[in-house]
Amino acid sequence: MGTAETKPKWRRRADERPDEVLDAALKMFARKGFASTKVEDIAREAGLSKGAIYRYFSSKEDIFESLVNRAIAPIADRTLELAVSSHEDPEKLLRAVFSVAAARLSDPETLALPRIVLQEAGRFPELAELYRRQVIDKGIAALEMIVQRGVESGHFRAVNPHLAIRNVMGPMLAHFILGQLFGIDREAPVSNEEFLQSHLDILMNGLSTTKEGA
Amino acid sequence: MGTAETKPKWRRRADERPDEVLDAALKMFARKGFASTKVEDIAREAGLSKGAIYRYFSSKEDIFESLVNRAIAPIADRTLELAVSSHEDPEKLLRAVFSVAAARLSDPETLALPRIVLQEAGRFPELAELYRRQVIDKGIAALEMIVQRGVESGHFRAVNPHLAIRNVMGPMLAHFILGQLFGIDREAPVSNEEFLQSHLDILMNGLSTTKEGA
Amino acid sequence: MGTAETKPKWRRRADERPDEVLDAALKMFARKGFASTKVEDIAREAGLSKGAIYRYFSSKEDIFESLVNRAIAPIADRTLELAVSSHEDPEKLLRAVFSVAAARLSDPETLALPRIVLQEAGRFPELAELYRRQVIDKGIAALEMIVQRGVESGHFRAVNPHLAIRNVMGPMLAHFILGQLFGIDREAPVSNEEFLQSHLDILMNGLSTTKEGA
Amino acid sequence: MGTAETKPKWRRRADERPDEVLDAALKMFARKGFASTKVEDIAREAGLSKGAIYRYFSSKEDIFESLVNRAIAPIADRTLELAVSSHEDPEKLLRAVFSVAAARLSDPETLALPRIVLQEAGRFPELAELYRRQVIDKGIAALEMIVQRGVESGHFRAVNPHLAIRNVMGPMLAHFILGQLFGIDREAPVSNEEFLQSHLDILMNGLSTTKEGA
DNA sequence: GATGAATGAGGCTTCATTCAT
DNA sequence: AATGAATGAAGCCTCATTCAT
Numbered sequence: 001m002g003t004a005e006t007k008p009k010w011r012r013r014a015d016e017r018p019d020e021v022l023d024a025a026l027k028m029f030a031r032k033g034f035a036s037t038k039v040e041d042i043a044r045e046a047g048l049s050k051g052a053i054y055r056y057f058s059s060k061e062d063i064f065e066s067l068v069n070r071a072i073a074p075i076a077d078r079t080l081e082l083a084v085s086s087h088e089d090p091e092k093l094l095r096a097v098f099s100v101a102a103a104r105l106s107d108p109e110t111l112a113l114p115r116i117v118l119q120e121a122g123r124f125p126e127l128a129e130l131y132r133r134q135v136i137d138k139g140i141a142a143l144e145m146i147v148q149r150g151v152e153s154g155h156f157r158a159v160n161p162h163l164a165i166r167n168v169m170g171p172m173l174a175h176f177i178l179g180q181l182f183g184i185d186r187e188a189p190v191s192n193e194e195f196l197q198s199h200l201d202i203l204m205n206g207l208s209t210t211k212e213g214a
Numbered sequence: 215m216g217t218a219e220t221k222p223k224w225r226r227r228a229d230e231r232p233d234e235v236l237d238a239a240l241k242m243f244a245r246k247g248f249a250s251t252k253v254e255d256i257a258r259e260a261g262l263s264k265g266a267i268y269r270y271f272s273s274k275e276d277i278f279e280s281l282v283n284r285a286i287a288p289i290a291d292r293t294l295e296l297a298v299s300s301h302e303d304p305e306k307l308l309r310a311v312f313s314v315a316a317a318r319l320s321d322p323e324t325l326a327l328p329r330i331v332l333q334e335a336g337r338f339p340e341l342a343e344l345y346r347r348q349v350i351d352k353g354i355a356a357l358e359m360i361v362q363r364g365v366e367s368g369h370f371r372a373v374n375p376h377l378a379i380r381n382v383m384g385p386m387l388a389h390f391i392l393g394q395l396f397g398i399d400r401e402a403p404v405s406n407e408e409f410l411q412s413h414l415d416i417l418m419n420g421l422s423t424t425k426e427g428a
Numbered sequence: 429m430g431t432a433e434t435k436p437k438w439r440r441r442a443d444e445r446p447d448e449v450l451d452a453a454l455k456m457f458a459r460k461g462f463a464s465t466k467v468e469d470i471a472r473e474a475g476l477s478k479g480a481i482y483r484y485f486s487s488k489e490d491i492f493e494s495l496v497n498r499a500i501a502p503i504a505d506r507t508l509e510l511a512v513s514s515h516e517d518p519e520k521l522l523r524a525v526f527s528v529a530a531a532r533l534s535d536p537e538t539l540a541l542p543r544i545v546l547q548e549a550g551r552f553p554e555l556a557e558l559y560r561r562q563v564i565d566k567g568i569a570a571l572e573m574i575v576q577r578g579v580e581s582g583h584f585r586a587v588n589p590h591l592a593i594r595n596v597m598g599p600m601l602a603h604f605i606l607g608q609l610f611g612i613d614r615e616a617p618v619s620n621e622e623f624l625q626s627h628l629d630i631l632m633n634g635l636s637t638t639k640e641g642a
Numbered sequence: 643m644g645t646a647e648t649k650p651k652w653r654r655r656a657d658e659r660p661d662e663v664l665d666a667a668l669k670m671f672a673r674k675g676f677a678s679t680k681v682e683d684i685a686r687e688a689g690l691s692k693g694a695i696y697r698y699f700s701s702k703e704d705i706f707e708s709l710v711n712r713a714i715a716p717i718a719d720r721t722l723e724l725a726v727s728s729h730e731d732p733e734k735l736l737r738a739v740f741s742v743a744a745a746r747l748s749d750p751e752t753l754a755l756p757r758i759v760l761q762e763a764g765r766f767p768e769l770a771e772l773y774r775r776q777v778i779d780k781g782i783a784a785l786e787m788i789v790q791r792g793v794e795s796g797h798f799r800a801v802n803p804h805l806a807i808r809n810v811m812g813p814m815l816a817h818f819i820l821g822q823l824f825g826i827d828r829e830a831p832v833s834n835e836e837f838l839q840s841h842l843d844i845l846m847n848g849l850s851t852t853k854e855g856a
Numbered sequence: 857g858a859t860g861a862a863t864g865a866g867g868c869t870t871c872a873t874t875c876a877t
Numbered sequence: 878a879a880t881g882a883a884t885g886a887a888g889c890c891t892c893a894t895t896c897a898t
Binding site: 039051 | 872873874875
C-alpha cells in the first residue's frame with residue numbers, strides 16, 4: 001500500500017468552514033427558530049460533527065450573532081449608493097428599488113434572517129438593535145432620501161419623507177412578510193407583478209403632484 | 215395592626231384563575247417569547263405555583279392556544295359590523311377605522327399577542343392559520359369592503375380592492391408592529407397622530423378620484 | 429323553608445367508609461397497578477373527594493397495607509378447617525377444593541389482590557412476606573394436610589406432601605393466573621370444567637400408561 | 643504506579659453500551675419493578691449518566707421493550723427444535739426438558755424478565771402479548787408436541803395434550819416463579835433435584851394408588 | 857367533616873457543551 | 878483537527894399530600 005492515500009474528493013479551505021456553518025445555521029433557524037434548532041441540526045446541515053462547530057463558534061448564541069454581523073457587513077456601505085448616485089425620476093427609481101426588493105423578499109432564504117431577528121428580538125435586544133441600526137435604518141435612510149429628492153425636485157407632493165416611507169415600505173412588508181408567514185392568499189396567490197403594479201399606482205397617485213388615471 | 219388586611223396565601227373559588235394565568239402568560243410570552251418562557255415564569259407572574267398551572271391548562275402549548283382563542287372570540291364576530299353598517303363617506307370611514315386601530319395597537323398589551331403569533335408562526339403553523347382565519351381574514355374582508363364601496367360610489371379610483379388593502383394596512387403594520395419590535399424611531403418617536411395624518415393623506419390622494427393639495 | 433332539609437337518599441355509617449375506600453382501591457390497583465393508580469382515582473371510585481381519603485388513611489401505602497390486612501383477617505383462621513374437619517376420600521376432597529378455588533379464581537376481582545401483592549412484592553417485601561405467611565402458607569398447609577392424609581390412609585402413593593402440593597396447585601395457577609394475565613387461549617377458551625376434569629385425572633393417575641412404584 | 647490501570651472515565655466505542663444498559667435495567671427492574679426504577683438508577687448501575695441512556699434508548703419504556711425483545715430473539719427459534727428433533731421415550735424427553743428449564747430458572751437473572759413481564763403485564767398489555775406469542779406459545783407448542791407424541795406412541799394415556807401441559811408446566815411455575823417471588827420455603831429450601839424428582843414421579847404416575855383408565 | 861385548590865418534590869427527557877480518543 | 882460519547886443543568890409535567898375554606 002505504501003504511499004497510497006485515499007484522497008477526499010476535494011477539500012475546502014478551512015477558512016470557508018465558518019461561512020458554511022452560518023449558511024447551515026441560517027437555514028435551520030429559518031425553519032425552526034433559534035431555540036428549537038439544535039446545534040446538531042446545524043452540524044448535520046453543514047456536513048460537520050457537532051464538536052467541530054465549537055472550533056469555529058464558541059456557542060449557539062455566537063453563531064446567531066455572527067449571522068447577523070455577516071448580513072450587516074456588506075449592506076452597511078452599499079445601501080445609500082443607489083439612492084445617492086442616481087438622479088433619475090424618483091418614480092422610476094422607486095419602481096426599480098421595488099423590483100429588486102421584491103425579487104429578494106420572494107426568496108424565503110433571504111427573508112429568513114430578518115424574520116429570525118424579529119422572532120428573537122425579545123431575547124437578543126442588542127442584536128435586534130444592531131440589526132436595526134445597520135440594516136433597517138440604512139434602508140429607511142435610502143428610501144427617505146428618494147422621497148426627499150422627489151419632493152425637492154417637484155415630482156412629489158410636499159409630504160414628510162420620514163413618515164411617507166411607511167407608505168412606501170409598509171405594503172411591501174404586508175405583502176411579502178405577512179403574506180408568507182400567514183399564508184394569506186395561499187389558495188389564490190397574487191402575483192408579485194400585479195401587486196407591485198397596484199402598489200406603485202396607489203402610492204404614486206398619492207405622492208405624485210400629477211394625477212394619472214383620475 | 216388596625217387596618218392590616220390579611221392577604222390569603224391563595225384563593226379558593228378559582229373561576230378567574232384561568233384568565234389570570236392567560237394574562238400572566240401573555241405578559242411573559244411578550245417579554246421572552248414562547249420557548250424561553252418557563253411555565254414557572256407564568257406561574258410566578260400569576261401568583262401561583264408551577265403545578266397549579268396544570269389544573270387549568272394541560273401544557274404550555276395549551277396556554278398559548280387558549281391565549282389565541284381568547285383573543286379571537288371577541289374579535290371574530292364584530293369586525294365586519296363596522297364596515298357593513300356604515301354608509302358614510304369611505305374616507306371618513308377609513309379615518310375612523312384607523313383611529314380605533316391605532317388606539318388599540320398603541321397599547322403594548324394589545325399588540326403583544328399578534329406579535330407573538332407572528333414570532334411563533336413558524337413553529338405553530340396551525341395556530342398561525344387559526345389566527346389568520348379568525349382575525350386577519352376578517353380584518354382584510356372589512357377593509358376590502360370599504361374600498362370596494364368607495365370604488366363603487368365613485369369616491370375612489372378604480373383600484374383592485376384586494377390589492378389596495380395592502381396599501382391601507384401595510385403602513386399601519388410598519389408603523390406599529392415593526393416600529394415597536396425594532397424600536398424604530400425610539401429616540402425621536404413619531405406621534406401616532408402625525409403618522410395617521412400622513413398615512414391618510416398619502417393613501418387618499420392615491421385612492422381618491424379628487425386630488426387635494428396638489 | 430324552616431325545617432325543610434334536603435335529605436340525602438341514604439347515608440352510610442361513617443364506619444363503612446374505610447371499607448368502601450379499600451374496595452375502590454382494590455379495583456383501581458387491580459386495573460392499573462399501585463404506582464399508576466392515583467389517589468384521586470381511588471377517591472372518585474369511592475365517591476369521595478381526594479382529601480377525604482386522608483381522613484381514613486394516612487397515605488397511599490397505608491391503603492395498600494390495609495388492603496392486605498383486610499384480606500388476611502378472615503382467612504387467617506378459617507383455612508385449615510375444611511382440611512381438618514373432613515374425613516372424606518381425599519380425592520373427593522381435592523375435587524371439592526378445586527371447585528371452590530376455581531370459582532373464586534375465575535373472578536378477576538378476587539384474583540386482583542394476590543396479583544397486586546405479586547406485582548409489588550419488590551417494593552413492599554414486608555407486605556409480601558405478611559401475605560405469604562398469612563395466606564399462602566395457610567393454603568399450602570391445608571393442601572399438604574390433605575395429601576398427607578391421603579398417603580396415610582393409603583389412597584395416595586407415598587409421595588412427599590410438601591413437594592406434591594406443587595403438582596396440586598401449579599396447574600391451577602397456570603390455568604387461572606397465567607391464563608388471565610397473558611390471555612392464553614383467548615381465542616378458543618378452555619372451559620374451567622374441562623380443565624378441572626383433566627387436572628384431576630392427570631393428578632390422580634399420571635400420564636404414564638404403566639404404573640411404577642405403586 | 644507500576645501496574646496501575648488507568649480506568650477511563652468513560653469508553654468511546656460504545657457498541658456494547660446498549661447491552662450494558664439492558665443488563666443494568668434488568669437488574670433494577672427485577673429489584674424494584676418498572677415504575678419504581680428511575681432512569682438514573684439504571685444509568686448508575688450501567689456506569690453512565692442519566693442523559694447518556696437516551697443516546698441508546700428513546701425512553702424508559704423503550705428500554706423495557708428492548709429487554710423483552712433481546713430475551714425473545716434467542717429463544718424464539720430454538721424452542722421447537724428439541725421437541726421435534728428427538729424421538730426418544732417421551733418420559734426421558736420431559737425429564738431432559740425439565741432439567742434444562744430448571745437450570746435456567748434457578749438463575750435469578752434469567753428468571754427476572756419473565757417475572758417482570760408477569761408483574762407489568764397489566765400495564766403493558768402489548769408487551770405481555772408479545773412475550774406470550776414469542777416465548778410462552780412456543781414453549782406450550784413444544785410441550786404439547788411431546789405429550790402428543792407420548793399419547794400416540796402409547797407411552798402416555800389418552801389425555802388431551804392441550805390441557806395436560808398445564809400439569810406439565812404448572813408445578814414448575816409454582817416452584818420457581820412463585821417460590822422465588824413469595825419466598826416460599828425460604829427458611830428450608832427445597833432442592834431443585836428433589837422437586838424435579840417428585841414432579842416427574844407424580845406427573846407420570848399420579849397420586850392415586852389405583853390406576854384408572856389405564 | 858368534606859372539599860378541591862394549591863404546593864413542591866421528583867421523575868422523565870432534552871440538549872448545549874465538553875473532552876477522551 | 879475532527880469526532881461523537883458523555884455530562885449535567887434545566888425544563889416540562891405528575892401527583893401525593895396539605896390546608897384554607
